[in-house]
Amino acid sequence: MKDTSSFSIKNWNQDDRPREKFLSKGRTALSDSELIAILIGSGSREESAVELSKRILAGANNNLNTLGKMDVKELMHYKGIGEAKAITIVAALELGRRRSGEEGLKQKKITSSQSVFELLQPIIGELPHEEFWIIYLNNSNKVLQTTQLSKGGITGTLVDVRLVFKNALQLGAVAVILGHNHPSGTLKPSNADKTLTQKLKIAGESLDIKVLDHLIVTENSYFSFADENLL
Structure with missing residues (x-):
């Protein structure tokens, strides 16, 4: 039987854990996939949250604007992404869009x-x-x-x-x-x-x-x- 315990973020090297990396090195040190991994919290039994996030980004041509156009149902097509995780991603990207709009108003x-x-x-x-x-x-x-x-x-x-x-x-x-x-x-x-x-x-x-x-x-x-x- 395949050992899947290594896919859990808590078993990774300290520098590879996105939350710990966020705290120790700051938000700008994280890649897009690591930031998304923090949003979704966990991956599936086959892959880590970061690897799942990389796969989702690849499906959006590694473009956050393209990802921002995806809805909850589209995100749920990815194994490991349920409704709650999909809503979290969509909500975070919508906040980013609104922030950009407010910057424009300034x-x-x-x-x-x-x-x-x-x-x-x-x-x-x-x-x-x-x-x-x-x-x-x-x-x-x-x-x-x-x-x-x-x-x-x-x-x-x-x-x-x-x-x-x-x-x-x-x-x-x-x-x-x-x-x-x-x-x-x-x-x-x-x-x-x-x-x-x-x-x-x-x-x-x-x-x-x-x-x-x-x-x-x-x-x-x-x-x-x-x-x-x-x-």
Whole structure:
């Protein structure tokens, strides 16, 4: 009978134990797989938590952004990953995504379409479904609030124009920037995207609230209506 006791982390060399390594050498000393191993706590009878974590990462092309798109059911396909461990991994990566979004908000001032992309990409760039967001700005182009307006399926989302400007008036915003993601990865605006942009622009003009831009965001790039003279 095969001895599986060596696969337990507690039987490893002290330097190979991720929790002890975390405490003695600091979090930056750990690899991605070691950090994931700390989350899941244990592996299976055939492999250690670190080896299991390496296998999961390999299935995501060793890319944390790709891993972050995996859901609980996908993670549970790996032997040794039950529902609780899968939820733990998804929750940890979601916290990382939200932290990135908050870091973007610290920028506060919008200076270009690139700065809009840097703000919105951590929030919507990697989502498997479409979401529509509004950035509300004061007269110095500083961000007052970034708000999700709607969430839809992969084929599209519905936007309530009245709600956009109700929020703007309540915040005292003088300008807004529109943003939504294309889960397909395409940067080409649809006719619906163009129509909605013009609808919001016209509605804003009557309230002296400018629509400065509309960004289509994907994981790695963006399309700016303002840069392409479509506003």
